[in-house]
Amino acid sequence: xxxxxxxxxxxxxxxxxxxxxxxxxxxxxxxxxxxxxxxxxxxxxxxxxxxxxxxxxxxxxxxxxxxxxxxxxxxxxxxxxxxxxxxxxxxxxxxxxxxxxxxxxxxxxxxxxxxxxxxxxxxxxxxxxxxxxxxxxxxxxxxxxxxxxxxxxxxxxxxxxxxxxxxxxxxxxxxxxxxxxxxxxxxxxxxxxxxxxxxxxxxxxxxxxxxxxx
Numbered sequence: 551x552x553x554x555x556x557x558x559x560x561x562x563x564x565x566x567x568x569x570x571x572x573x574x575x576x577x578x579x580x581x582x583x584x585x586x587x588x589x590x591x592x593x594x595x596x597x598x599x600x601x602x603x604x605x606x607x608x609x610x611x612x613x614x615x616x617x618x619x620x621x622x623x624x625x626x627x628x629x630x631x632x633x634x635x636x637x638x639x640x641x642x643x644x645x646x647x648x649x650x651x652x653x654x655x656x657x658x659x660x661x662x663x664x665x666x667x668x669x670x671x672x673x674x675x676x677x678x679x680x681x682x683x684x685x686x687x688x689x690x691x692x693x694x695x696x697x698x699x700x701x702x703x704x705x706x707x708x709x710x711x712x713x714x715x716x717x718x719x720x721x722x723x724x725x726x727x728x729x730x731x732x733x734x735x736x737x738x739x740x741x742x743x744x745x746x747x748x749x750x751x752x753x754x755x756x757x758x759x760x761x762x763x764x
Contacts, residue, residue: 588645595645600673601695602643605656607665610636614660615689617668619644619652628666651698651715654679656691663689670695 562575568582569591585591594600603624607613612630616623624642631638646652656668666689667682679693700718701711707722708731725731728739728746735746753760 598645598647600643601646601648601678602641602671603668604639604641604671605666605668606637606639607631608637608667609662609665610634610638612638613658613662613666615656615658615663615666615668617670618655618657619646621653621655625668646696648696650696651694652696654693654695656681656689658684658689661687663687 559577560572560575561577561579561581562572563570563582564575564578565571565582568584570581570583585593588596588598590596603617603619605613605615605617605625605628607628610631610633613628615627617625624644625640628638628640654670658666660666663684664686666684667680668691669680670678672678678695681691681693684691694715698715699711699713700716700721701714702709702719702722703712703714703717704710704719704722705712707719707724709721709723726733726746728736728748730736735741738749739746740749741747
């Protein structure tokens with residue numbers, strides 16, 4: 551009499567938002583796993599680019615230093631790795647929006663800063679920013695990453711860009727003498743043979759006794 555048979559329920563994760571959701575499961579067994587914040591179940595960024603921030607120490611006794619992005623500390627120091635001959639690296643990965651300009655700051659607070667180096671790399675391993683070979687007794691460095699704007703930052707120039715991240719005044723353009731940035735002569739000047747010259751008031755009738763040809 552098969553009506554008397556009992557069967558075990560299919561165990562598994564029954565949360566559809568979990569990475570290991572099992573549609574065949576009949577009873578949730580608490581095995582659900584979830585993606586880390588900002589990532590999908592495959593480890594890909596939901597937005598931005600996956601960058602790795604690293605500080606390395608080449609002696610083995612650890613290092614005191616921070617690596618920050620826009621003021622937020624991404625990596626804080628390198629742990630002791632057993633002493634001489636055991637170099638170590640402390641790395642943190644995060645999804646970063648590279649469509650904007652970001653400021654990376656490295657600050658060493660230890661005497662043997664020459665033992666420290668740092669880098670920011672993308673998912674392909676390409677180095678976006680890095681530093682090392684510092685002198686002893688503290689070191690600082692700053693670099694920009696992302697879509698940073700290089701432009702003229704001279705407020706007197708015609709192409710001044712107040713939103714620029716990197717100043718390069720070799721790109722500046724200026725108005726011609728006695729003209730504005732559109733090429734029009736300033737008040738009190740007139741165009742003569744392509745140049746703006748001062749307007750001279752006077753009689754322009756050549757038959758007059760006070761005719762002024764200028």
